Amino acid sequence: MSGASTGTEITYLEAIREALFEEMARDQNVFCLGEDIGAFGGAFKVTEGLMARFGESRVIDSPISEIAIVGAAAGAAHMGMRPVVEMQFIDFIANAYDMLTNYVATARYRAFLPCPMVVRGPSGGYVRGGPFHSQNPEAGFLHTPGLKIVYPSTAADAKGLMKAAIRDDDCVLFFEHKYLYRRVKDVMPAGDHVVPIGQARIAREGTDVSIVTYAATVWKALEAAEQLAADGISVEVLDLRSLAPLDEEAIYRTVKKTNRLLVLHEDTRTGGIAGEITARVSETCFEWLDAPVLRVTAADIPLPYAPPLEDYVLPQTADIVRAVRRLAAY
Amino acid sequence: MTRAPRRAAPSRPSDALSREQKLALYYWMRLTRTLEERLVALYRQTKVVGGLFRSLGQEADAVGSCFALESRDVMSPLIRNLGAMLVKGATPVEVLKQYMAKGDSPTRGRELNIHFGDIGPAGSTRGFLGQISPLGDMVPVMAGVTLSFRMRGEDRVGLVYVGDGATSTGAFHEGINFAAVQRCPLVVIIENNGYAYSTPTHKQTAAKAFVDKAIGYGVPGLSADGNDVLAVYDVTKQAVDHARSGGGVTLIELHTYRRKGHAEHDNQSYVPAGEIERWAAENDPLDRYLVVLREQLGVRDEEIAAIDARVVREVDEATDEAERSGPPEALDALIGVYADPPAESPLWFRRDATDDTYGAERPEGWGTWNSGSKA
Numbered sequence: 001m002s003g004a005s006t007g008t009e010i011t012y013l014e015a016i017r018e019a020l021f022e023e024m025a026r027d028q029n030v031f032c033l034g035e036d037i038g039a040f041g042g043a044f045k046v047t048e049g050l051m052a053r054f055g056e057s058r059v060i061d062s063p064i065s066e067i068a069i070v071g072a073a074a075g076a077a078h079m080g081m082r083p084v085v086e087m088q089f090i091d092f093i094a095n096a097y098d099m100l101t102n103y104v105a106t107a108r109y110r111a112f113l114p115c116p117m118v119v120r121g122p123s124g125g126y127v128r129g130g131p132f133h134s135q136n137p138e139a140g141f142l143h144t145p146g147l148k149i150v151y152p153s154t155a156a157d158a159k160g161l162m163k164a165a166i167r168d169d170d171c172v173l174f175f176e177h178k179y180l181y182r183r184v185k186d187v188m189p190a191g192d193h194v195v196p197i198g199q200a201r202i203a204r205e206g207t208d209v210s211i212v213t214y215a216a217t218v219w220k221a222l223e224a225a226e227q228l229a230a231d232g233i234s235v236e237v238l239d240l241r242s243l244a245p246l247d248e249e250a251i252y253r254t255v256k257k258t259n260r261l262l263v264l265h266e267d268t269r270t271g272g273i274a275g276e277i278t279a280r281v282s283e284t285c286f287e288w289l290d291a292p293v294l295r296v297t298a299a300d301i302p303l304p305y306a307p308p309l310e311d312y313v314l315p316q317t318a319d320i321v322r323a324v325r326r327l328a329a330y
Numbered sequence: 331m332t333r334a335p336r337r338a339a340p341s342r343p344s345d346a347l348s349r350e351q352k353l354a355l356y357y358w359m360r361l362t363r364t365l366e367e368r369l370v371a372l373y374r375q376t377k378v379v380g381g382l383f384r385s386l387g388q389e390a391d392a393v394g395s396c397f398a399l400e401s402r403d404v405m406s407p408l409i410r411n412l413g414a415m416l417v418k419g420a421t422p423v424e425v426l427k428q429y430m431a432k433g434d435s436p437t438r439g440r441e442l443n444i445h446f447g448d449i450g451p452a453g454s455t456r457g458f459l460g461q462i463s464p465l466g467d468m469v470p471v472m473a474g475v476t477l478s479f480r481m482r483g484e485d486r487v488g489l490v491y492v493g494d495g496a497t498s499t500g501a502f503h504e505g506i507n508f509a510a511v512q513r514c515p516l517v518v519i520i521e522n523n524g525y526a527y528s529t530p531t532h533k534q535t536a537a538k539a540f541v542d543k544a545i546g547y548g549v550p551g552l553s554a555d556g557n558d559v560l561a562v563y564d565v566t567k568q569a570v571d572h573a574r575s576g577g578g579v580t581l582i583e584l585h586t587y588r589r590k591g592h593a594e595h596d597n598q599s600y601v602p603a604g605e606i607e608r609w610a611a612e613n614d615p616l617d618r619y620l621v622v623l624r625e626q627l628g629v630r631d632e633e634i635a636a637i638d639a640r641v642v643r644e645v646d647e648a649t650d651e652a653e654r655s656g657p658p659e660a661l662d663a664l665i666g667v668y669a670d671p672p673a674e675s676p677l678w679f680r681r682d683a684t685d686d687t688y689g690a691e692r693p694e695g696w697g698t699w700n701s702g703s704k705a
Contacts, residue, residue, distance in 0.1 A: 031481070057481055058481075060512070062508065063508055063511055065507065066504075067470055067500055067501045068501075068508035069508075071467060071470025071471045071505060072470050072477055072508055073474055074471050075459075075470070075475035075476075075477070076475065076481075077474070078449060078450075078459070079449070079450070079478040080450075080478070081481070098464055099467060099501070102462055102464050102467065103471065108666055108667065108668065108669065109440060110440045111445075111446065111447055111460045113449075113460075114669070146667050168669075169668075245671075
């Protein structure tokens with residue numbers, strides 16, 4: 001479980017775990033802190049085996065205290081440690097919102113205090129988790145200067161971005177999509193696989209319409225692109241991977257290539273990242289656009305539990321297909 | 331040097347302080363008060379660009395407690411702990427530059443008042459951590475600072491101050507509980523000064539005493555007269571020694587009184603008549619300590635006068651130095667949100683703007699747009 005997975009496919013979840021093992025072995029200052037992460041291995045078993053390998057002093061089971069977990073991580077980070085803390089479900093990061101936005105995000109700017117730490121946790125819906133085990137809270141943090149945000153869609157990126165996040169000298173919020181935990185797999189690239197923060201990835205090349213998205217909806221976009229290809233519509237899918245900093249150049253490149261843009265995310269609509277991307281494209285690429293920028297997002301509704309309700313609120317492949325057809329026909 | 335033969339432990343830790351150290355306690359309290367009085371003068375001259383926070387009447391609790399730390403230890407102050415910061419090595423000129431928003435202030439004009447710090451490795455840093463305004467937040471952060479001491483086997487202790495109001499926050503509760511469970515070498519001081527802004531303590535908690543909360547966290551609780559500098563030192567030293575020997579967290583309640591408002595603008599209309607005057611007349615920490623110095627240590631008036639003169643000289647020199655500094659360059663605002671990238675790009679509408687673009691545009695000009703006058 002702890003060894004390198006050389007040559008064999010591992011899941012998104014195992015890829016995150018492999019990154020934690022490698023970084024803790026590489027740097028004595030890296031330690032993990034969170035609820036039920038040690039002896040139990042975490043609610044989703046992301047940290048399974050870490051305590052056995054690295055001991056209780058570096059894999060710390062905390063009280064149910066998101067403020068204290070994030071605050072203590074910040075204090076330890078000031079002193080040269082590199083904490084990786086788990087929110088058992090990312091929904092609970094709201095409890096630490098003050099500590100992250102008022103304390104951590106401002107530390108370097110207001111006081112020249114280094115705050116190298118990672119806050120990670122299972123995020124997202126499509127899993128019948130209900131209102132408090134399905135959220136995508138990234139937009140509120142994107143609005144806060146001083147935080148970095150990544151949200152990978154593939155196993156290889158999950159590993160590479162985790163290693164980059166741990167090595168980053170600022171706080172990185174690392175959103176893990178729980179729908180993808182055990183559903184997507186990759187063979188890990190050989191060697192010290194680090195994916196730079198702030199670089200998007202072309203997940204599928206195309207020429208007619210661009211879809212800019214991240215996390216689980218990358219896979220929905222790819223599914224839609226496959227269906228649309230049968231109708232002769234060529235879709236390019238850009239996987240942002242990092243939300244802060246945002247790879248603006250990659251967004252503008254794909255817009256200038258296809259001249260039609262759909263921004264897609266699982267998060268709710270109003271105040272979501274799609275609005276920000278739309279505004280930037282409008283300011284920068286107006287004369288390149290052949291159609292209005294469209295958004296497909298969740299509805300502005302707390303995420304409900306029952307399958308018909310959840311499926312209705314969250315963006316589905318059919319929604320993406322409809323939106324791309326409209327853009328292509330404009 | 332030969333070791334002194336082992337003697338019975340002194341009855342109180344402050345008995346072990348030298349005459350020089352006891353005079354230093356007076357010096358730090360006097361410096362705190364005089365520096366704040368200077369800040370009031372600068373505030374009235376509008377040279378302090380933001381609010382001004384006083385610790386009048388609380389100098390003993392800040393100075394006496396921080397005096398119990400070693401130089402390698404780390405302290406996180408609250409807004410009434412200027413005295414603790416001075417003891418830990420913050421200088422009057424740094425404080426003055428902060429308040430006056432100078433470009434070479436410790437935070438280069440980014441933060442206000444005594445919100446600044448200097449922490450890191452022992453020896454190369456003075457060991458105080460700048461606070462932020464949301465109350466109670468420094469308790470979890472100091473839990474983490476002291477957790478790092480424990481993890482690395484460093485012989486260092488942390489001290490964090492909160493006011494009576496902050497004990498009602500979630501951050502205080504989570505932070506002290508976390509530190510207690512992890513046996514972090516941390517001392518938590520609650521300064522009970524009677525008011526959180528305008529809110530009296532009986533509207534803050536139903537507990538009879540703040541120190542009673544210690545039981546709930548499974549940590550020792552101590553309390554002392556916060557206006558008796560030696561009593562404050564005694565109780566803090568006991569807690570610091572306990573933390574240093576691996577005993578974990580101690581919660582201390584210091585009883586004191588806030589004689590000024592929350593900040594300089596606050597007219598204290600909510601304070602019962604006569605209360606402030608009574609504390610000033612009967613329970614001033616400097617007056618009380620002067621009695622101790624004169625009666626128990628035989629300190630002469632000339633010695634006191636010499637310290638007072640030294641303090642005034644130092645504050646005068648610091649004021650002159652601070653006033654010579656200029657404001658920060660506007661473009662410095664873009665630097666250092668992140669380590670990488672090191673600076674933000676100007677927004678597009680600022681890219682080719684010059685100083686002339688903004689001319690005399692100032693907040694004081696707001697509201698003049700419809701009166702026909704130019705700001």
